[in-house]
Amino acid sequence: MTAYLEQFFAGLHGIWDTTFGIFGLEDALDILIMAYLIYHGVKLVRETRAAQLVKGIGIMFLFYFISRLLKLKMLSFLMDNVLQAGLFAMVVVFQPELRRALEQVGRSRISKLPMFSSGLSEQEQLNGWTRFIEALLEEAPSLSRQRIGALIVIEMETKLGEIIKTGTIVDADPSPELIGNIFFPNSPLHDGAMIIRDGRIHAAGCFLPLSDNSEISRELGTRHRAALGMSEVSDALVVVVSEETGYLTICRNGHLERGISMEKLRSVLSSALLSEKDGPEKIFDRRKGRKG
Structure with missing residues (x-):
């Protein structure tokens, strides 16, 4: 029994080393930045008309992953083309929100440095x-x-x-x-x-x-x-x-x-x-x- 437990914990230790052994500071920083961007992106559109469009895009991505998972060729082909065109359309659709986001960056503490005063x-x-x-x-x-x-x-x-x-x-x-x-x-x-x-x-x-x-x-x-x-x-x-x-x-x-x-x-x-x-x-x- 003791040998079995030792083998079990040794296996867990190996999984930990394999999973997190290559996880460095830059990976943690990457995750934090992405979490920050996603959080503020959601906060930016939550109270605007763009919120409904974001929900629609989320549903489209859900259909896309389902079609890829179940290998539905016709649906996958359709969703591939729709999403590719949608990336360009988003720039036009979300133009007011993108402008507002850039203005918020301009109004951040960085803009209050002496060089910008x-x-x-x-x-x-x-x-x-x-x-x-x-x-x-x-x-x-x-x-x-x-x-x-x-x-x-x-x-x-x-x-x-x-x-x-x-x-x-x-x-x-x-x-x-x-x-x-x-x-x-x-x-x-x-x-x-x-x-x-x-x-x-x-x-x-x-x-x-x-x-x-x-x-x-x-x-x-x-x-x-x-x-x-x-x-x-x-x-x-x-x-x-x-x-x-x-x-x-x-x-x-x-x-x-x-x-x-x-x-x-x-x-x-x-x-x-x-x-x-x-x-x-x-x-x-x-x-x-x-x-x-």
């Missing part, structure tokens, strides 16, 4: 954002009360150079009077968006991409669709004043919240610009954000 010191940035927040909070009640439409895009990590080119460069310190004058009815820059960069009014009269989300409430006009569209393709924080109701709205990461108070606006702006960059993300409830 804006050139302003942390204190200068803080002072600039503080001046902007105070100017907007002073003017916003007047815009809301008079029902003057306004669309303000606050640039975060994703640069909005292409959007800025569609408008007029202002590059001025923010003030309640300037914000009010830009959005005053029938002024040259009234209908476009104001772009805020590093706490300064960088541009105005800019055109934004409209959201094609079919779940948007029909009550929302062009400004709100533009604000939502801008927040879908960038990490910008967008503030809207409705011309019809005077309601304040904030948009970020494809989520929209209407009818916010001045206190809520201050809280969101302070959290986004004066503390953690990702603070406001938790404020937007997916179940409420798109109902309008």
Whole structure:
């Protein structure tokens, strides 16, 4: 019996050596990187329309392995060709998600190294954002009360150079009077968006991409669709004043919240610009954000 057990454990030891003897540090690193990529890939598409496409692709791969396992020649031939073409089609189908993933890489900690910074010191940035927040909070009640439409895009990590080119460069310190004058009815820059960069009014009269989300409430006009569209393709924080109701709205990461108070606006702006960059993300409830 003892000899049998010794032989059994010797066999297990041999299997262990055979299996893990060639397992090195680079193999462990490879597995960790793949696990990280898969996890963040799933996280990226989980809350998007692409989630259903991922499920469909998973089912196709399941059929492919079954056909190979059972040696179903016609089905294997069909799945081979479909999957080969599908790899190229995925680049087109998942273009928004791929772009968002690359932008998230650009917004990682690596992008905050000195070589990628804006050139302003942390204190200068803080002072600039503080001046902007105070100017907007002073003017916003007047815009809301008079029902003057306004669309303000606050640039975060994703640069909005292409959007800025569609408008007029202002590059001025923010003030309640300037914000009010830009959005005053029938002024040259009234209908476009104001772009805020590093706490300064960088541009105005800019055109934004409209959201094609079919779940948007029909009550929302062009400004709100533009604000939502801008927040879908960038990490910008967008503030809207409705011309019809005077309601304040904030948009970020494809989520929209209407009818916010001045206190809520201050809280969101302070959290986004004066503390953690990702603070406001938790404020937007997916179940409420798109109902309008």
